[in-house]
Every structure is written in C-alpha cells, then in structure tokens.
Amino acid sequence: MSKQKLFKGGDIASEESAKLQRCDVLVEGGRITRVAPNFTAPPDCQVIDCTGKIILPALFDVHVHAREPGQEQKENIRTCSEAAINGGVTGFCMMPNTLPAIDSAGVVKTVLESAAKCRIPIYTSGAITKGREGKELAAIGAMKAAGAVMITDDGFPVSNPVVLRRAMEYARDFGLIVASHCETMELSGKGAMHEGTVSYSLGLEGIPAISEEICLDRDIRLAQYTGAHLHIQHVTTARGMNTIRRFKEEGVNVTCEVAPHHLIFNHEDVGDYDTNYKMNPPLRTKEDNAALLQGLIDGVFDVIATDHAPHTPFEKNNDFASAPFGITGLETALPSLHHYFISEGKLSWDLIVRRYSAEPRRLLGQRAVPVTEGGTAEFIVFNPKTDTVFTRDFIKSKSVNTPFLDQALRGRVDVVVHAGEVLLQR
Amino acid sequence: MTPRKDLLDIQSLTDEELDFILTNAVPFKNLFKRSVKKVPTLRGRTVLTLFYEPSTRTRSSFEVAASRLSADVINFSVNTSSVVKGESVLDTISTLEAMRTDYVVVRHGMSGIPNLIARNTTASVINAGDGFHAHPTQALLDVFTLKEVFGGDLSGLRIAFIGDIQHSRVARSTNLLCRRMGMSTAMLAPGSLIPRDTPAEIAKFTNWEELYAWKPDVIYLLRVQMERQNVPFFPSIGEYHRIYGLTDERLKRVQDSGIYVMHPGPVNRGVELNDSVMTYERCLINQQVENGIAVRMSVLYWLKPGSVEEVGS
Numbered sequence: 001m002s003k004q005k006l007f008k009g010g011d012i013a014s015e016e017s018a019k020l021q022r023c024d025v026l027v028e029g030g031r032i033t034r035v036a037p038n039f040t041a042p043p044d045c046q047v048i049d050c051t052g053k054i055i056l057p058a059l060f061d062v063h064v065h066a067r068e069p070g071q072e073q074k075e076n077i078r079t080c081s082e083a084a085i086n087g088g089v090t091g092f093c094m095m096p097n098t099l100p101a102i103d104s105a106g107v108v109k110t111v112l113e114s115a116a117k118c119r120i121p122i123y124t125s126g127a128i129t130k131g132r133e134g135k136e137l138a139a140i141g142a143m144k145a146a147g148a149v150m151i152t153d154d155g156f157p158v159s160n161p162v163v164l165r166r167a168m169e170y171a172r173d174f175g176l177i178v179a180s181h182c183e184t185m186e187l188s189g190k191g192a193m194h195e196g197t198v199s200y201s202l203g204l205e206g207i208p209a210i211s212e213e214i215c216l217d218r219d220i221r222l223a224q225y226t227g228a229h230l231h232i233q234h235v236t237t238a239r240g241m242n243t244i245r246r247f248k249e250e251g252v253n254v255t256c257e258v259a260p261h262h263l264i265f266n267h268e269d270v271g272d273y274d275t276n277y278k279m280n281p282p283l284r285t286k287e288d289n290a291a292l293l294q295g296l297i298d299g300v301f302d303v304i305a306t307d308h309a310p311h312t313p314f315e316k317n318n319d320f321a322s323a324p325f326g327i328t329g330l331e332t333a334l335p336s337l338h339h340y341f342i343s344e345g346k347l348s349w350d351l352i353v354r355r356y357s358a359e360p361r362r363l364l365g366q367r368a369v370p371v372t373e374g375g376t377a378e379f380i381v382f383n384p385k386t387d388t389v390f391t392r393d394f395i396k397s398k399s400v401n402t403p404f405l406d407q408a409l410r411g412r413v414d415v416v417v418h419a420g421e422v423l424l425q426r
Numbered sequence: 427m428t429p430r431k432d433l434l435d436i437q438s439l440t441d442e443e444l445d446f447i448l449t450n451a452v453p454f455k456n457l458f459k460r461s462v463k464k465v466p467t468l469r470g471r472t473v474l475t476l477f478y479e480p481s482t483r484t485r486s487s488f489e490v491a492a493s494r495l496s497a498d499v500i501n502f503s504v505n506t507s508s509v510v511k512g513e514s515v516l517d518t519i520s521t522l523e524a525m526r527t528d529y530v531v532v533r534h535g536m537s538g539i540p541n542l543i544a545r546n547t548t549a550s551v552i553n554a555g556d557g558f559h560a561h562p563t564q565a566l567l568d569v570f571t572l573k574e575v576f577g578g579d580l581s582g583l584r585i586a587f588i589g590d591i592q593h594s595r596v597a598r599s600t601n602l603l604c605r606r607m608g609m610s611t612a613m614l615a616p617g618s619l620i621p622r623d624t625p626a627e628i629a630k631f632t633n634w635e636e637l638y639a640w641k642p643d644v645i646y647l648l649r650v651q652m653e654r655q656n657v658p659f660f661p662s663i664g665e666y667h668r669i670y671g672l673t674d675e676r677l678k679r680v681q682d683s684g685i686y687v688m689h690p691g692p693v694n695r696g697v698e699l700n701d702s703v704m705t706y707e708r709c710l711i712n713q714q715v716e717n718g719i720a721v722r723m724s725v726l727y728w729l730k731p732g733s734v735e736e737v738g739s
Binding site for chain 1: 455516534537558559595625
C-alpha cells in the first residue's frame with residue numbers, strides 16, 4: 001500500500017461547474033479517499049502544496065501519432081507516452097498510419113505490447129482499409145478482438161464512397177467508431193497550406209476549404225444512411241463545423257474533434273515559410289479560429305485532440321511544399337489553451353475538463369476521472385502563474401516540430417497523478 | 427539605409443531601397459554604350475548561379491551583370507533530375523558555405539527555397555525566381571523599363587496582366603511593384619487561371635472588350651501552361667489563343683490605342699501572342715532584356731553579403 005498523499009489548498013476543476021472548488025484531496029492506494037475544504041493531514045502523510053494551483057482530472061487525447069512501428073526516428077510509443085505525461089495527458093489513442101500500417105490483428109497486438117510497458121494506458125485505432133490504400137477492408141473484426149478501439153485511415157480519407165459505406169456498415173456491428181480524415185484528394189492536389197490570400201502571396205499551392213467540407217458532407221451522410229458512429233477528426237472550417245451541428249440536430253451518430261492549433265493559429269502565421277505551421281488539414285482563417293472557438297463553447301465539438309504528429313528537424317527543415325505535414329501537441333496543448341483562452345477569460349476550466357478529459361474517455365468507452373471522493377486518483381496540478389518554456393530539454397517527445405519551440409506559455413503542468421502514483425512533479 | 431543581405435521578394439523592400447536600386451541602374455545602363463563596359467565594383471567577389479530550373483536568359487543576364495562588375499562568376503551545375511528535394515538543397519548549401527561565395531543567385535521550382543537558403547548561408551541570396559512565389563529582379567527591371575518609357579512617375583498608369591496568373595511569379599512580383607508605384611493593375615485570363623484570393627484592388631477581366639474599356643497603357647503577356655496534374659485549365663491551346671491571345675486583329679486595336687506590350691520571355695508564338703507583335707514599335711521585350719542586366723548590376727551593388735561584414739569586423 002502506497003503512502004497517503006495530501007494535495008493541499010488547490011482549486012478543483014470539474015466538468016459540472018465553471019466555478020473552482022477550493023478543497024484538499026487525499027489519495028491512498030490509487031483512489032481519492034477524501035475531498036474536503038482545509039482538513040488536517042493524517043499522520044505520516046506526504047503533503048503536496050497546491051496553493052494557487054488548479055487540480056483537474058488528467059487529460060486524454062484521442063488523436064496521437066506515436067510513429068511505431070516504422071518511424072521511430074520521429075517518435076516511439078515510449079517517448080510519446082512520456083511526452084503525454086509531460087503535458088498532463090494520462091491516456092491516448094494512437095493512429096494507424098505507421099510503417100507498416102496498423103491494419104491487422106498482429107500489428108495491433110505488437111503496438112499494444114509496446115504500450116503495455118508504458119506508465120499510462122494507451123489505446124490504438126486500426127486502419128479502415130489494408131495499407132490505408134482505400135481499396136480493401138482491413139481485418140476490422142480481428143483488430144477489434146485484438147483491442148483496437150476505433151478504425152480510421154487517418155492522414156488519408158477513404159476516397160471511394162462505396163468502400164467507406166461497407167466499412168461503416170461492417171464496423172457498426174462491432175461497436176467500432178469510424179473516424180474520418182476529411183479531404184478530397186483531387187481538390188487538395190499538391191497543396192501545402194490553406195488556399196487563400198497567403199497561399200497566393202507565398203506562391204504555394206493551396207488546399208481549399210471545400211476539399212475538407214465536401215468530404216465531411218459525404219461522410220456524414222454516409223453515417224446517417226448506415227447508422228454507424230462517425231467521428232470527424234480535426235475539423236478546421238466554420239462551414240464544416242456547421243454541417244456537423246446541423247446533422248447532430250437531426251440525430252446522426254456523429255462526434256468530432258478540434259485541435260488546439262486550429263483554434264490558436266491561422267494561415268497568416270505561416271509567415272516566412274515556417275514549416276512548424278504546416279499541418280493537414282491546414283491552418284485556415286482568423287474567422288475560422290473564432291467560429292471554431294465558439295463551436296467548442298457551444299458544444300459542437302465533443303473533444304479536443306492534438307493530432308500530435310512528430311517529425312525530425314531534418315524533415316521539417318525543408319522548403320514548405322516538401323516538408324511533411326504535422327506538428328507535435330501533447331506537451332503544449334494545455335499550456336497553450338491556458339495561455340490563449342483560459343487566462344484571457346475566453347474558455348473556462350469546466351470546458352477543458354469536459355472536452356479534453358471526460359468526453360474523450362467516454363468516446364472510447366472509458367469512465368471519466370473526476371476529482372471526487374471514491375474516484376480513481378487520476379489528476380494533474382496546473383500552475384497558472386508560472387511559464388513553461390518549451391526548450392529541447394523540456395520536451396520529452398523525440399521531435400520538436402512545434403511553433404512553441406523555445407517559446408514561453410503562461411501556465412505549467414506541475415504534478416501528474418495516475419492510479420495514485422505521482423508520475424511527474426516539478 | 428540598413429545594409430541588406432538578401433533579395434527574396436518585393437514585399438520586404440523599403441521605398442528607399444527600391445529607389446536606390448532603380449536610381450543606380452541608370453548609370454550602370456549608361457556603361458553599356460561605352461567600349462569598356464566593365465567597372466571594378468565587385469573585384470575579388472564571387473557570384474554563384476544556382477539554377478534548379480533551366481533558364482538561359484535570366485542566368486546569362488545575371489552572369490553578364492556580375493562580370494561587368496568584375497566579379498568572378500561560377501556556374502554551379504545542378505543535375506535537376508537527381509536534385510528535386512529540399513534536403514538536397516540544404517546539402518548543396520553546406521557545400522557552398524565551404525566555398526565562401528559572396529552572392530548566390532537561385533532559381534528553383536519550389537516556392538520559398540531562396541528563403542530557406544538565405545537562412546542557412548552567410549552569402550547574399552538573390553531570388554531569380556522560385557515556384558509561383560516571386561521574381562523580384564524581373565519586377566525591378568519591368569518597372570525600370572516603364573520608368574524609361576513613361577518618365578519617372580508611374581502613378582495613375584494602367585497595366586493589365588494577361589495569361590497564366592495562377593502559376594506566375596512574374597504576375598505576383600511585377601503586379602505588386604507596379605501597385606507600389608501607384609499604378610492601377612488588372613488581370614485577364616480564363617477563370618481557371620486566376621487565383622480565387624487575389625488582392626481586391628486588382629481588377630479582374632474575363633474578356634478583351636472589358637480590357638479595352640479599362641483603357642490600359644500597358645499589357646503584360648504571360649506564358650501559359652495548359653495543364654498541371656493532368657487536369658487542363660482550358661480546353662485547348664487554339665481556344666486559348668482565339669479567346670485570350672494577342673491575335674493580329676487585337677494587335678491592330680492595341681496599336682491604334684498606342685498600348686505598350688511587355689513579356690518576361692521566352693514567348694510562346696501562336697499561344698499568348700503572334701509573330702507580328704515582335705516587330706510592333708511599342709513592344710518592350712528587348713528593352714526589358716537589356717534593362718535586366720543594368721538592374722541586376724544595381725542589385726548586386728546594393729546587397730551586402732554576410733561574408734563581407736565578417737571580414738570587416
């Protein structure tokens with residue numbers, strides 16, 4: 001039995017209320033045994049001072065590229081899990097665009113074996129189609145039996161609607177979520193950023209908003225027709241979001257996610273061809289930033305997810321069109337949301353708890369981890385007054401392809417508790 | 427004026443720098459009439475041309491400009507078939523760094539490559555055309571030419587760009603510089619070759635009648651490319667020529683209105699223009715070529731390579 005720990009004087013965030021509750025939290029043996037205002041520590045108890053800090057349920061990310069197997073120069077499951085812990089994330093779901101793709105029970109088992117050696121639970125999705133080629137269905141039933149919780153060809157859409165229809169009808173009966181990277185490949189062409197005024201002046205081929213919106217429309221109608229649970233990944237446009245809103249009102253079984261970078265940045269940030277602002281789908285416009293943020297507040301987005309996509313400096317230090325898509329996000333997500341929105345009064349803590357802790361867990365059939373008596377001790381202590389500087393030394397991911405590299409953000413993850421154990425303490 | 431290392435685009439130039447480059451091109455051009463066309467300005471300096479896209483005229487224009495300034499000119503041969511990726515560009519740059527050249531003149535099919543190179547070398551980088559992004563020396567020579575034709579002040583003049591606007595770095599750079607000079611600019615092309623998000627102050631036309639009504643002083647013809655990624659932008663070269671090209675019939679009307687004609691070269695006869703344009707007395711194509719050398723001399727004279735500062739300090 002591990003020693004009792006008392007987290008003293010923190011303000012507890014919950015998904016029920018925007019108001020924080022000042023309470024002490026006593027942890028013993030993996031569970032929260034007492035939550036009450038200002039009580040005396042039991043004898044022989046470790047006391048962790050949380051004065052002026054926020055205690056919130058640990059985060060969960062449904063969209064992470066751990067790059068294993070095959071691209072371990074960028075990341076592996078172990079380093080990815082440590083990056084997650086560094087950002088206050090104590091569970092995540094991996095994407096199957098690995099080499100080879102996670103498209104069979106064998107690969108699912110292999111990655112889950114690696115995952116089991118990490119300090120936090122890690123889930124995996126499997127591909128919809130073999131090799132993510134969009135042609136033949138992958139071994140969906142076998143992957144589910146091996147532990148896959150979602151299917152997606154993420155990075156690519158399933159371009160052929162018949163293939164996606166069959167996949168939805170098939171996956172539906174296994175209770176698997178079908179997740180869509182919405183993109184019309186022909187419209188995107190060789191595009192490297194959002195098609196607009198900036199792509200025009202930089203002379204880069206653009207990815208028009210309609211590339212995403214047309215595919216999103218199609219996929220959501222297929223979900224409506226087949227009754228499958230569709231999860232739309234990384235929505236970036238106001239129009240796409242409004243389509244989801246409309247179909248949700250019609251009762252379609254659709255969920256969706258938004259990435260912090262699509263709330264914070266837009267195409268103007270690409271600046272002088274900075275490849276740390278290159279991702280797919282791309283950064284859109286200032287108006288989209290505002291609309292997506294409002295959508296998050298309104299509840300159109302079920303979850304926040306980072307699309308953590310590590311790449312090496314060698315790959316990213318390239319001309320904009322040739323550099324790969326993607327930026328890392330696990331370590332910067334919460335500090336960036338705090339810096340840009342919470343500390344500015346634009347988002348409240350209950351929304352972060354709901355959208356980046358509780359709902360992502362529920363989406364994958366897990367229980368939420370509120371900071372309440374009798375609950376699992378799975379929470380983080382966030383210091384809103386101290387900056388985090390994202391230096392190479394600070395970052396636990398193998399890769400540093402983030403716009404926040406060597407930048408300071410207001411707020412710091414000070415303590416991460418999982419199953420009663422302190423995984424990180426600063 | 428703060429010393430500047432690189433010329434990458436038109437946006438980053440200050441009015442003072444623009445004026446410096448355009449003003450100093452005049453005495454350089456006057457040199458061409460002398461029997462000895464060379465000045466010792468860049469003696470002992472090395473100018474390296476690095477062209478990933480074939481271009482005889484721009485490359486030789488830079489070579490002539492550099493040698494008239496007494497610089498040593500090195501032509502770095504790039505095997506374009508094997509060097510297509512940005513990472514190879516950076517490998518090449520470390521090689522160039524070791525060679526300690528003072529100026530690198532770059533042309534590349536990918537937008538932003540000169541910016542990438544400039545960040546990774548102490549040499550002055552001159553963008554000689556990158557992707558659809560920018561071709562600043564072309565813009566400078568175009569405006570220099572217009573100033574010769576119309577006198578110093580270009581404000582209020584009207585220039586229309588005709589052709590593949592979408593994939594043209596010339597359309598971007600020259601258009602921008604013309605607007606900075608106070609000119610009104612317009613575009614005429616098939617809808618599929620006009621970008622959706624161009625600056626609002628640029629007029630967009632769909633046919634020649636609208637263009638005539640706008641009363642342009644200059645028309646600037648651009649090369650057209652029919653397809654990319656196997657999707658044609660227009661039905662055929664013949665149809666393009668008939669609807670958008672400078673046909674003999676249209677040339678007559680252009681002549682009657684005294685409109686000047688420009689083109690960045692090389693021309694596509696039978697596509698954007700006809701043979702007869704080349705002998706039209708207000709066709710500025712050859713003047714553009716001659717001015718290119720003077721303007722590029724002026725640019726080389728203006729830039730301050732990082733290598734030079736090193737020696738100085």
